[in-house]
Amino acid sequence: MESIFEDAFLKALKKHASIQKLVKKKVDLILENPIAFGEPLKANWQGFYSCPVKRSFIIIYLYCEACRKKGDDTVVLCCDCAETPNRTVKFVLLGPHYDAYGI
Ligand SMILES: [Zn+2]
Numbered sequence: 357m358e359s360i361f362e363d364a365f366l367k368a369l370k371k372h373a374s375i376q377k378l379v380k381k382k383v384d385l386i387l388e389n390p391i392a393f394g395e396p397l398k399a400n401w402q403g404f405y406s407c408p409v410k411r412s413f414i415i416i417y418l419y420c421e422a423c424r425k426k427g428d429d430t431v432v433l434c435c436d437c438a439e440t441p442n443r444t445v446k447f448v449l450l451g452p453h454y455d456a457y458g459i
Pocket of ligand 1: 418423436
């Protein structure tokens with residue numbers, strides 16, 4: 357499995373240093389099976405998956421195989437999807453629920 361970490365994700369990881377270990381554990385789980393450990397998001401976040409780190413704190417990611425299967429690639433903002441292998445997980449955001457959703 358390939359993994360890509362977006363800048364926003366890495367920045368958030370630095371900011372929330374106290375949960376770095378927890379996040380790394382979750383990242384490992386997601387890389388093992390992105391579909392099983394994720395919850396598909398809807399509306400503005402269609403095509404994205406979320407995985408809770410702890411209460412109200414989530415990781416948002418994309419799984420390129422899933423992007424393509426659903427034909428979501430026209431909807432999903434997976435910018436370099438065409439260049440990534442199918443088995444790529446892109447970690448997009450990390451944050452409290454409201455923060456990650458931009459609310
Ligand atoms: Zn993709």
